[in-house]
Structure formats: structure tokens, C-alpha cells
Amino acid sequence: MAGPSGPTIALDDLRIAERGNGSLTTAGVGPSLVKEGADADEIPLELQPYVRFGLLEDLLNKARANSLWPLTFGLACCAIEMMAAGAARYDLDRFGAGVFRPSARQADVMIFAGTISKKMAPVVKQLWDQMPSPKWAIAMGGCTIDGGPFKYPNQYAIVEGADKIVPVDVYIPGCPPRPEALIAGILKLGDKIKAGRRFKG
Amino acid sequence: MSGTAPGLDGLLLTSAAEDHGKSGFHHRHTCAPESLLAIARAFDAAGYFLEMMTAEDRRADLDKMRLVYTWNRFGPVDRHLLQCDLEVGASAPSVVAATAAADWMEREVYDMYGVTFDGHPDLKRILLPDDSDFHALLKDFGRMEDAEGASGNGHGEDA
Amino acid sequence: MLEEIRDEGAATGERYVLNMGPQHPSMHGVLRLRLELIGEEIQEAEAVIGYAHRAHEKMAENRTWPMFLPNTSRVDYLSGMIYNLAYCQAVEKMLEIEVPERAEYIRIIAGELNRISSHLLWLGTYVMDIGGLTPFLYAWDDREQVLNILERITGSRLTYSYGRFGGLTMDVDDVFIKQTQVFLERMKGRLVEYDKLVRQNVIFIKRSEGVGIIDAETCRRYGVTGPNLRAAGVAYDVRKDEPYGIYDRFDFEVPTLTTADSLARYDIRIREIEESLKIVGQALRDLPEGPIMPDKPKKKFKPAAGETYFAVEAARGHFGMYLVSDGSETPFKIKLRTPSFSNLAAMPEVLRKTMVADIIAIVGSIDIVLPEIDR
Numbered sequence: 001m002a003g004p005s006g007p008t009i010a011l012d013d014l015r016i017a018e019r020g021n022g023s024l025t026t027a028g029v030g031p032s033l034v035k036e037g038a039d040a041d042e043i044p045l046e047l048q049p050y051v052r053f054g055l056l057e058d059l060l061n062k063a064r065a066n067s068l069w070p071l072t073f074g075l076a077c078c079a080i081e082m083m084a085a086g087a088a089r090y091d092l093d094r095f096g097a098g099v100f101r102p103s104a105r106q107a108d109v110m111i112f113a114g115t116i117s118k119k120m121a122p123v124v125k126q127l128w129d130q131m132p133s134p135k136w137a138i139a140m141g142g143c144t145i146d147g148g149p150f151k152y153p154n155q156y157a158i159v160e161g162a163d164k165i166v167p168v169d170v171y172i173p174g175c176p177p178r179p180e181a182l183i184a185g186i187l188k189l190g191d192k193i194k195a196g197r198r199f200k201g
Numbered sequence: 202m203s204g205t206a207p208g209l210d211g212l213l214l215t216s217a218a219e220d221h222g223k224s225g226f227h228h229r230h231t232c233a234p235e236s237l238l239a240i241a242r243a244f245d246a247a248g249y250f251l252e253m254m255t256a257e258d259r260r261a262d263l264d265k266m267r268l269v270y271t272w273n274r275f276g277p278v279d280r281h282l283l284q285c286d287l288e289v290g291a292s293a294p295s296v297v298a299a300t301a302a303a304d305w306m307e308r309e310v311y312d313m314y315g316v317t318f319d320g321h322p323d324l325k326r327i328l329l330p331d332d333s334d335f336h337a338l339l340k341d342f343g344r345m346e347d348a349e350g351a352s353g354n355g356h357g358e359d360a
Numbered sequence: 361m362l363e364e365i366r367d368e369g370a371a372t373g374e375r376y377v378l379n380m381g382p383q384h385p386s387m388h389g390v391l392r393l394r395l396e397l398i399g400e401e402i403q404e405a406e407a408v409i410g411y412a413h414r415a416h417e418k419m420a421e422n423r424t425w426p427m428f429l430p431n432t433s434r435v436d437y438l439s440g441m442i443y444n445l446a447y448c449q450a451v452e453k454m455l456e457i458e459v460p461e462r463a464e465y466i467r468i469i470a471g472e473l474n475r476i477s478s479h480l481l482w483l484g485t486y487v488m489d490i491g492g493l494t495p496f497l498y499a500w501d502d503r504e505q506v507l508n509i510l511e512r513i514t515g516s517r518l519t520y521s522y523g524r525f526g527g528l529t530m531d532v533d534d535v536f537i538k539q540t541q542v543f544l545e546r547m548k549g550r551l552v553e554y555d556k557l558v559r560q561n562v563i564f565i566k567r568s569e570g571v572g573i574i575d576a577e578t579c580r581r582y583g584v585t586g587p588n589l590r591a592a593g594v595a596y597d598v599r600k601d602e603p604y605g606i607y608d609r610f611d612f613e614v615p616t617l618t619t620a621d622s623l624a625r626y627d628i629r630i631r632e633i634e635e636s637l638k639i640v641g642q643a644l645r646d647l648p649e650g651p652i653m654p655d656k657p658k659k660k661f662k663p664a665a666g667e668t669y670f671a672v673e674a675a676r677g678h679f680g681m682y683l684v685s686d687g688s689e690t691p692f693k694i695k696l697r698t699p700s701f702s703n704l705a706a707m708p709e710v711l712r713k714t715m716v717a718d719i720i721a722i723v724g725s726i727d728i729v730l731p732e733i734d735r
Contacts, residue, residue: 072385076412076731077437079389080481080518087484087500102385117734119330120390120411123382149430150414152422153348156337157329157415176518225453225669250580253669253680253697269682269695271669275580275589275596280669302583305705313417328410328734337418338693345422 057196064108064134065190067096071107071127075114078141078176082113085179097186104130109189111182112162115143115150121159128166136193138185139168142175149175207247212236219282226271226282234285234293237268238320241299244272244281251296252280254306256314258340260289266316268293287316295321313338374398378716382411386489386720389730391704393711393719402719405711407704413734420694425451426525426659428694433519435696436732438481439675441474441510441520448523449604450670450681454663455525462650463527464606468643469540470510470522471605472636476547477506478675479629479636482727486626487558489724490567495558502550509539525661527653537644544637551634559626568623572722574710575620582709583702586677587632588726590616591624598673609646610639622725629727662689676700676727696735700728 074082085092092098101107104127116124128137139162142148147160162168169192172185209216209230216230232240241251249272257267265286272281287293295318296303307318308327315336318324326333335342381392390411396404416435420428432447433440445467452459459467484499507517513530514522522529558564574584576592589596597614599607615631617624663685671680677699686692703726711719 071383073383075390076414077434077519080437083485084500084504084517087504088497089501089504100385104383115412115414117411117413119413120382123390123411127383149434150419152419153345154343155415156335156343156418157413178517223453223456224667225671226667245581248580250583252583252678253682253695255682255693255695257684257693269667271680271682271697275594276601278601282667282669301581301709302702302705305701326410328413330410337415338421340421343418 058194061194061196065193067099068109068136068186068189068193069099069101069107070097071104071110071131072100072102073110073113073127075112075116075120076143078113078143081176081179082111082140082182085182090179090183092183092186095183095186095190104128105132107131108134109136109138109186110166111138111140112144112168113140115148116159116162116165117157118159121165124162124165136169136189137162137166138170138172138182138189139163140172140174140182140185141177142173144168145171145173207243207249209240209243212240212243221280226280228279228281230281230283232283232285234268234287234291237285238294238296238299240283241270241296241303245299247274249274249279249281251300251302251306254303254310256310256316256338258314258338259286261340264289266291266314268310268316292317292319294319295324297321312336315339375403380719382408386724388723388728391723391728391730393723395711395716395719397716400715400717402711402714402716405708405719407707409704409730409733411734412731414731416696416735417694420691422690424689425661425663425691428691429521429523430519433521434731435698435735436674436676436679436700436729437519438478438729439474440518441514441522442471442672442674443679444520445471445523446670446672446674446679447681448525449672450668450683451525451663453670454668454683454685455658455661457526457658458654459527459605460651460654461606461648462531463652465643465647466513466528466532466652467523467605468607468610469532469640469647470513472639472643473506473510473540475675476633476636476640477503477510479633480506482629482675483554483558483626486724486727487564489720490564492558492561492564495554498550498553498557502547505543505546509536509543512536512539524653524657525659526657527651531652537647540640540644544641547633547637551630554630559630565623567718567721568626568725569621571622571718572710572714572725573620574706574726578706578709582706584677584706584726585699585702586673586675586727587625587628588703589677590614591628592620593618596678598671598678602671604670604672610642612636612639622721625725625727660689662687671697674699676729676732677703696732698732698735700730701733704728704733 086098139145143150144162147158150158151160170185170189172181174181214231214233219226219229221227252273253271255269259265259267266289268285270283293316295307307321310316311324312326312328313336375396375398378395378397382390392408394406394408395402416431419431432444435443480499480503484496488496511517513532513536514520574588574592576594579589579592593616595614595616600614612635615628617628665685665687668683669680671678679699680697682695684693
């Protein structure tokens with residue numbers, strides 16, 4: 001790999017530096033390849049914001065994290081705050097996550113926004129199975145965490161938590177959570193993706 | 202759209218005017234199940250609409266299932282409360298033939314209380330899953346006290 | 361041409377079943393429509409509901425009267441304030457509790473602001489459903505202004521537990537009043553913009569005019585209320601016909617039209633936003649000083665045995681609560697008569713012989729919220 005005006009880095013000199021610690025900014029997370037004994041100055045300063053060397057997987061993960069396509073899956077009250085997060089004031093689009101797909105086959109992330117009733121649970125499972133890997137799940141709101149305000153002993157109608165049906169990656173508490181909370185949750189999921197972790201299948 | 206108050210003579214068991222300011226009803230009636238369809242037809246012919254229909258599980262104190270209907274009109278408002286007590290396990294006549302609103306309302310009463318309605322075109326569950334084996338609002342079903350490890354007011358910690 | 365297709369379809373058995381929902385992009389919640397089609401034309405439509413059933417009425421029977429307050433907003437979360445205050449007013453009627461004047465006025469302001477935000481939300485989503493993606497952003501930004509205002513006094517944006525039996529939790533301050541006045545001024549200009557952006561748009565008109573006619577007789581047979589009924593020519597509004605709170609002191613009109621199509625329902629809701637703005641202006645002008653809770657608020661109580669019915673005009677129509685007390689701290693029964701349940705019940709009949717594309721317009725124009733249907 002030859003830089004435009006720097007020394008060539010020999011492959012056997014490569015080592016993987018420490019991973020970032022998951023801050024909420026999209027830059028500066030992920031491994032960097034540096035030559036033993038050398039530092040990031042090898043990449044010319046003016047190009048450092050634009051040029052990254054990394055494992056292909058990490059680059060793919062970064063791409064996935066920055067363009068999460070959610071499934072339109074509003075179930076109840078949280079759906080309104082999810083839509084508000086996609087609307088003009090909170091604008092999910094600037095995080096790449098504003099493209100809501102109606103078809104599960106085109107979506108990356110399923111945001112469970114609302115209470116899951118027992119009648120709805122098979123539908124949820126079916127949609128989850130329809131989503132192709134890699135896929136993630138965000139449980140938005142108290143109802144999807146553990147049943148929320150509708151949980152009481154012997155509740156007959158709801159599934160107490162989305163993680164009873166699918167593996168959930170991020171939990172966002174609130175009733176309903178503010179759009180900023182949803183955005184924080186999506187960014188947290190982005191961190192998780194960039195770190196390369198997901199449930200298989 | 203206002204009509205004249207319907208002629209319900211001979212169809213009711215009891216009937217009385219009520220203070221709408223206190224209870225929200227202008228009239229309160231009771232009737233026998235056999236008269237339900239005729240009463241519904243009378244209200245419908247007079248331009249009223251079936252505002253609400255539900256049931257109450259009165260097996261504990263009256264040994265009956267109580268059907269509750271409210272009829273009203275769009276203006277001037279004239280709300281009639283109609284209560285009809287059924288023997289436990291008996292079915293009631295459907296009033297769908299008199300008013301289309303009863304279609305879904307009777308299905309909900311069947312779903313929640315198990316009361317069947319003779320003459321309903323398609324009496325099946327409406328809110329609970331189709332394969333449910335319980336009727337949700339019956340008093341002996343789904344009580345908090347009956348849950349395993351339940352205590353108090355529904356805010357218990359998970360075991 | 362359509363008749364030939366239909367006859368041929370009926371003859372050859374070319375009727376097929378299309379399932380719409382419960383997961384569907386046209387934002388009404390988890391509604392499932394089972395459609396039997398010949399070509400693009402609907403022969404039978406069946407609405408399958410229950411996917412948002414959360415057992416509100418069972419919860420009411422299992423807890424004390426005050427513990428039902430958080431449920432009320434979540435029944436119809438788009439007019440959550442109206443529903444929350446309705447429950448408070450219903451219990452106040454049952455117990456004959458007097459509400460201080462200032463609280464009554466603030467309830468009117470909060471309720472009407474909630475109505476405006478609900479109609480704005482509907483405007484954005486309805487036009488989005490039929491293909492206009494831009495008004496959604498404008499309408500929801502206006503809605504954010506209302507949410508800001510209400511958040512100041514309640515702490516919540518969507519699901520409020522603002523009312524208490526006898527009054528309210530928090531008082532309003534000068535900043536609230538100023539913000540509301542600014543909002544009223546702003547909305548005047550915005551409604552002109554919506555007229556230009558949406559109402560004059562030829563595609564919007566073509567997709568709404570003459571589509572989904574629900575006439576007054578159909579409304580009566582199913583108990584359809586709210587803007588849908590008023591678009592059919594019936595001037596029924598619970599705030600006028602069965603006034604509650606202090607609505608009888610306010611000067612506002614109940615708009616009606618006679619065309620009863622989706623365009624009429626749109627026009628009625630815009631007019632209702634205007635009337636609500638008028639009411640809020642009058643309430644701000646007449647807002648008296650004073651407490652917002654009675655001296656001895658009731659926290660634990662056992663109402664006398666009996667039945668009470670209380671109705672309000674929610675954003676979607678006549679919302680009624682049938683409270684049955686058996687003399688204990690726990691309600692014997694609370695039945696929620698929700699407007700969307702009756703409004704949707706008319707749909708299978710109305711959707712017959714329409715085209716698939718029109719379903720979205722019609723179901724969108726009647727403005728339903730599934731959790732209030734399923735409860």
C-alpha cells in the first residue's frame with residue numbers, strides 16, 4: 001500500500017493497534033494498522049480524516065453502522081416517537097438511519113416500538129425470520145424491555161419483553177422514550193456493530 | 202338527526218328516568234332477553250344508534266351475566282341505559298338484524314365474557330387470538346392474586 | 361369495463377385473497393385487512409383486529425381507581441391528554457368532586473392543544489399515505505411546538521398523566537402562556553401554507569374527492585362519530601351536545617359538510633384546528649387565578665355502588681367511559697367506548713367495490729388508532 005507521499009508499509013510490519021473504546025462519534029473507532037514503531041503520521045495530516053487503513057470487516061461494519069435501515073414496525077405509542085425521530089426536528093436521516101423499509105427483506109434493524117401482544121407475537125417472529133442477516137434488534141420502550149406499564153401478575157394479553165421472541169441488541173427505556181433516546185440507542189447499536197459483535201441468525 | 206323517543210311499551214321490565222347530570226343516563230331500563238331484538242328495532246326505527254354494548258360478570262352477587270346496552274341519538278342527546286340479565290350459560294338473541302353496530306360489539310362480548318348470541322352472522326373472537334381458550338373479563342380468570350408468587354398491587358419484583 | 365372484469369372474475373372464480381397487515385407501512389398501527397379481490401376491485405374486506413390488545417379493561421378491574429390513570433393516556437396516545445382528563449372528569453362526576461376554576465380552564469387549553477396536535481399528526485400521515493411526503497415534515501414540526509408547550513407543564517410528550525381527581529398536577533406559568541400565544545399566531549400562517557401546499561394540490565384532490573363516501577345513515581348504523589360524522593352533515597359534537605367541563609362558556613362552531621368523502625374529512629379537521637385555536641385563545645384570555653386542586657383532594661376512595669357514563673369529544677369522536685362501582689377501592693368494571701372501534705366497524709361495508717389504492721386513502725381519512733380499538 002503506497003501512500004501518495006509517504007513510505008510504503010511492508011505487510012510484515014503491520015500490527016493491529018488497540019480498538020477504540022466505543023465513543024459516540026463515528027470517527028476514530030476501529031482498529032488502525034500502523035507500522036511497528038511508526039505512528040499515524042505516516043498518513044499525511046491533511047488526508048487523515050479521509051484515509052483509513054483497516055480490515056475489510058471493520059470497514060464493512062462501519063458502513064453497516066452508518067446506514068442502518070429500520071423496518072417500519074410501529075406497534076403502539078412508541079411508534080409515534082419513532083416517527084417523530086424520523087421527522088424534521090430530530091431527523092434520523094443524518095445518521096443514515098432514516099430510510100424506513102416496509103419490507104423485512106430490505107431492512108437491517110427491527111425497532112420494536114410498542115407493546116407486543118400475544119396475538120402479534122407470531123407475526124413478529126415471522127418478520128424477524130424474514131429479515132436477512134446481518135440483522136439487529138432494538139427494543140424501544142418499556143413494553144419491549146419487560147412489559148412496561150402493562151406488566152402485572154397474570155397479565156394474559158402481552159409478551160413481557162421483546163427478548164422473549166428475538167435476541168435484542170439494544171434496550172431503550174422510556175414510556176415512550178424521547179426521540180433523542182432512540183437516536184442514542186441507534187448510535188449505541190452502531191458502536192456495537194463497529195465492534196463487530198452480533199447474534200448469528 | 203333526531204327522532205322521537207321510541208315506543209317501548211310492553212317490551213321492558215322496568216323503566217325510569219334518570220338525572221343525566223348525576224349518572225350520565227337520561228333513562229334506565231331493564232328487559233328480558235326475549236325482548237332485546239324488538240327493543241333494538243324500536244330504537245333503530247326512532248333514529249337512535251347503539252352507542253355502547255358490553256357485559257358484566259354478575260355471577261358472584263346475582264348469579265347472572267348482565268348485558269348492558271346504551272342507545273343514544275345524535276342530537277338532542279337522549280341516552281338510554283338498558284340492562285338485561287341472562288341466566289349463566291344461556292345465550293342471548295343477537296340484535297345485528299336491527300343495527301349493524303352490534304356485529305362487532307357482540308363479538309367483543311363473546312370474546313371477553315363467553316356469552317353467545319343466537320342469530321349473529323359470524324360470532325367469532327375479535328380481540329383475543331382465535332385459539333384462545335379463555336374469556337378474558339370473567340371475574341375468575343386472570344386475577345392478580347392467582348398468579349404464582351403474586352403479592353399486592355402489581356408492582357412486585359421479578360422472582 | 362369494470363363490470364365485465366367483475367362478471368368474468370366471478371364466473372371463472374378469479375377471486376383472490378390479499379392480506380394487508382398487520383405490519384404495513386401506512387401507519388395506522390397493527391390493523392390487518394383481509395381483502396378479497398377481483399382485479400383491483402374489492403369484493404369483500406374484513407378487518408382483523410386484536411393485535412394491540414393490552415388488557416386495559418382487565419387492568420382496571422385489578423387495581424384501584426387512581427392506578428388506572430397511566431392507562432388512560434395509552435388507550436389513544438394521540439389524544440392522550442383528552443383521555444386522561446376524561447377519566448379524571450368521569451370519576452369527579454361519580455364522586456361529585458368540584459374542580460377549581462383555574463384547573464377547568466387549563467384543562468380546556470391542554471385538551472384543545474392535544475386535539476390540534478392529533479389533527480396535525482393525522483394531516484401529516486394521511487397525506488403521506490397517499491403519496492405526499494413533504495407535508496408530514498411541516499405538520500410534525502408544528503406538532504413539536506405543541507409538544508414543547510405541553511411538556512413544560514406535564515413532563516411528557518405523548519402519554520400524559522396530567523390530571524388528578526379534582527384538578528391537575530402542575531400549574532401553568534407565564535412562559536407557558538407566552539409560548540401558547542406565540543403558537544396560536546404561528547398556526548394562523550401555517551394553516552395558509554397547508555392550504556397552498558396540500559389543499560390546492562391536484563393529486564391530493566383527485567385521490568380524496570369522491571373517495572370513501574360514508575353517509576349519515578351509515579354513520580348512524582355503526583355509531584361512527586367525530587369528524588367522519590360531521591363530514592356527512594351531522595352536527596354532533598359532545599362538547600356542544602353534552603357539554604362537560606366548562607365548554608359551554610366558549611364560543612366555537614361545529615363545522616359540517618355534506619359531501620362525506622375523504623376530502624370533506626380533511627376539510628373538517630382543518631376547520632376543527634381553527635376552532636380549537638379559537639377556544640385556546642378565549643381560554644387564555646379568561647384564565648383566572650386560583651388553585652388547581654381542591655383543598656382536600658381525594659386519593660383513596662370507595663365510590664358508591666352504581667353505574668356512571670361520561671363522554672367527551674376526543675380527536676377521533678365520541679369517547680365514553682362506563683364506570684361500574686361495587687363500593688370498593690377497585691372498579692368493578694370500566695368499559696371504554698372508543699370512537700375508532702365504531703369508526704372502523706363501518707369499513708368493511710364502505711370498502712366494498714373500491715379499488716385497492718383507495719383503501720389507503722379511506723382508512724387513512726377516518727383516522728383510527730389501533731390500540732384504542734383493541735384496548
